[in-house]
Amino acid sequence: MRALTDALIITKRQLLQLARVPEVLIFSTIQPVMFVLLFRYVFGGSINTGQPGGYVQLLMPGIFVQTTAFTLAATASGLAEDMTKGLIDRFRSLPISRSALVFGRTLGDGLLNVVVLFVMGIAGFLVGWRPTSGPVKIGLAFIFLLAFGYALSWVGIFAGLSARDYRVVQNVSFLITFPLTFLSNAFAPTTGMPRALQYVAEWNPVSTMVAACRELFGLKNQFGATAGSFPSEHPLPMSLIYMVLILLVFVPLSVRKYTHAAKK
Amino acid sequence: MKAIIADHLVKTYRHGEVRALDNLSLDVAEGTVLSVLGPNGAGKTTVVRILTTLLTPDSGSASVGGIDVIKHPDKVREIIGLSGQYAAVDETLTGMDNLVMFGRLYHLGKKAAILRADELLERFSLTDSARRPIKTYSGGMRRRLDLAASLIVQPKVLFLDEPTTGLDPRGRQEMWGVIEELVKGGVTLLLTTQYLDEADQLADDIAVIDHGKVIARGTSDALKTQVGGERLEVVVDQQHVGATMEIVSRVSGQKASLDEGLRLISAPVTTGAGALIEVLRSLDTAGIHPLDVGLKRPSLDDVFMSLTGHAAEDEVKELDTGKRSGRKSKKDKKVKGAKA
Numbered sequence: 198m199r200a201l202t203d204a205l206i207i208t209k210r211q212l213l214q215l216a217r218v219p220e221v222l223i224f225s226t227i228q229p230v231m232f233v234l235l236f237r238y239v240f241g242g243s244i245n246t247g248q249p250g251g252y253v254q255l256l257m258p259g260i261f262v263q264t265t266a267f268t269l270a271a272t273a274s275g276l277a278e279d280m281t282k283g284l285i286d287r288f289r290s291l292p293i294s295r296s297a298l299v300f301g302r303t304l305g306d307g308l309l310n311v312v313v314l315f316v317m318g319i320a321g322f323l324v325g326w327r328p329t330s331g332p333v334k335i336g337l338a339f340i341f342l343l344a345f346g347y348a349l350s351w352v353g354i355f356a357g358l359s360a361r362d363y364r365v366v367q368n369v370s371f372l373i374t375f376p377l378t379f380l381s382n383a384f385a386p387t388t389g390m391p392r393a394l395q396y397v398a399e400w401n402p403v404s405t406m407v408a409a410c411r412e413l414f415g416l417k418n419q420f421g422a423t424a425g426s427f428p429s430e431h432p433l434p435m436s437l438i439y440m441v442l443i444l445l446v447f448v449p450l451s452v453r454k455y456t457h458a459a460k461k
Numbered sequence: 462m463k464a465i466i467a468d469h470l471v472k473t474y475r476h477g478e479v480r481a482l483d484n485l486s487l488d489v490a491e492g493t494v495l496s497v498l499g500p501n502g503a504g505k506t507t508v509v510r511i512l513t514t515l516l517t518p519d520s521g522s523a524s525v526g527g528i529d530v531i532k533h534p535d536k537v538r539e540i541i542g543l544s545g546q547y548a549a550v551d552e553t554l555t556g557m558d559n560l561v562m563f564g565r566l567y568h569l570g571k572k573a574a575i576l577r578a579d580e581l582l583e584r585f586s587l588t589d590s591a592r593r594p595i596k597t598y599s600g601g602m603r604r605r606l607d608l609a610a611s612l613i614v615q616p617k618v619l620f621l622d623e624p625t626t627g628l629d630p631r632g633r634q635e636m637w638g639v640i641e642e643l644v645k646g647g648v649t650l651l652l653t654t655q656y657l658d659e660a661d662q663l664a665d666d667i668a669v670i671d672h673g674k675v676i677a678r679g680t681s682d683a684l685k686t687q688v689g690g691e692r693l694e695v696v697v698d699q700q701h702v703g704a705t706m707e708i709v710s711r712v713s714g715q716k717a718s719l720d721e722g723l724r725l726i727s728a729p730v731t732t733g734a735g736a737l738i739e740v741l742r743s744l745d746t747a748g749i750h751p752l753d754v755g756l757k758r759p760s761l762d763d764v765f766m767s768l769t770g771h772a773a774e775d776e777v778k779e780l781d782t783g784k785r786s787g788r789k790s791k792k793d794k795k796v797k798g799a800k801a
Contacts, residue, residue: 206565214553283549294540
């Protein structure tokens with residue numbers, strides 16, 4: 198109980214930060230909306246999806262997943278900055294639970310995702326995105342997305358605490374998340390990739406998540422043929438498995454890292 | 462009772478290559494101030510980090526307020542306050558936001574946290590800037606806020622790791638004032654510093670450390686006596702140099718030395734103010750009016766030099782020449798000595 202209220206105070210700190218510097222929230226929302234518009238109008242016309250409603254139906258789940266994947270970078274750089282500035286030392290010298298800070302941070306970044314996904318959903322709707330599966334499945338898709346972002350947030354905690362400088366973290370996490378999100382089925386069918394890369398893309402959790410969301414939003418025939426990998430055939434259970442695996446590995450690793458964290 | 466005990470602490474880095482602490486032992490009696498004095502890299506911050514539960518030593522033991530820091534770190538955290546080398550506060554938040562957040566993390570209720578924040582802001586003259594983001598604060602204000610954050614629950618034992626490093630002279634003076642106030646309130650304080658005058662000003666007791674070991678321990682006076690007694694210094698007009706040399710040599714019992722450029726005559730004395738009066742009387746009788754006269758006590762710079770064979774700030778110089786203020790402090794000492 199104590200640990201939870203401590204964590205919520207840390208979460209509240211992040212919300213306060215947003216209130217004090219609202220530009221952060223504005224720009225972290227504008228960026229994904231910009232992606233929606235660019236992909237929708239730049240690629241949308243030239244990719245034939247064989248889907249009713251066109252490319253935007255496939256694109257939106259892809260962009261949703263990409264945006265939640267970037268949570269990794271946000272969490273990592275936020276935490277690394279706290280570390281560089283000595284705040285982590287202060288938190289660690291307080292009589293609070295060891296997990297409170299990292300737990301609170303992931304919750305805060307999760308909350309930010311709620312806002313961002315909401316605004317993106319509206320933007321998507323305005324440019325023609327029409328999920329057809331009904332409110333329950335659509336709601337479930339968003340819960341999936343939030344959970345995925347949350348799981349990656351824990352990877353971000355580990356990355357942020359391992360870094361020597363917060364400016365490096367930002368670069369490195371983008372270096373990881375960019376290929377991770379593009380080497381997937383998020384924006385283009387994997388069938389166009391070389392065979393080997395196709396397998397990589399299909400085992401990529403991002404692809405699995407995108408496929409799961411597409412299914413939940415009511416798209417049956419996704420990007421046409423797949424390489425026939427297990428994750429692409431069973432995206433829903435496989436996404437869950439990925440999320441659980443990420444949490445199982447990175448929650449204990451991150452808490453451990455925090456406990457032994459040293460200011461560089 | 463001892464509020465802080467460190468017993469044969471050893472901490473190595475890079476698989477034993479770097480020995481940050483080498484069997485370091487020290488203790489601080491309740492309600493007193495110990496200054497841990499040493500150059501950069503001597504191990505000051507490592508000691509503080511172990512005592513504040515942020516770091517586990519390779520071997521040795523330590524207790525704060527009678528509680529073992531290795532076995533019961535949670536209990537130790539409840540009775541300590543730590544203010545580090547960097548102002549560890551959230552820069553995007555206001556001073557008020559920060560103090561309330563830390564108050565809540567110390568498990569004060571919402572109202573109590575706000576009340577305490579108000580009190581502390583008032584006490585550290587930050588009330589006017591309470592609603593401004595820390596980003597807009599001066600260095601001195603940040604440090605004061607950081608210190609305030611470590612005082613939220615009135616810690617029994619306070620650790621200040623280089624509280625004035627990087628501050629301008631005015632910021633340092635303000636910080637000293639604040640720390641002196643705290644000490645009057647009866648807190649046990651361990652303070653690290655690379656400024657010799659700071660240790661002299663604030664601490665009851667000084668532990669000089671170098672290469673992870675305590676190389677000397679005692680009051681400022683005791684350390685100075687260890688290096689040597691006082692020197693009597695007189696500055697006179699050129700025409701009186703010879704006569705003054707004789708007078709000073711006679712009082713001292715040792716041959717006086719002369720700095721010709723400054724026309725400064727000096728000699729070691731053991732009787733302090735008595736010697737000063739005797740010299741002044743003799744000078745007066747001889748019709749010589751000194752331009753300046755004083756007793757100079759050895760500064761902690763001298764102490765450090767004689768203990769380690771190198772100046773305290775040697776290693777600092779390589780890192781940052783801008784931050785040093787050792788030279789200025791030496792001058793302060795002399796003025797103080799003359800008053801004594």
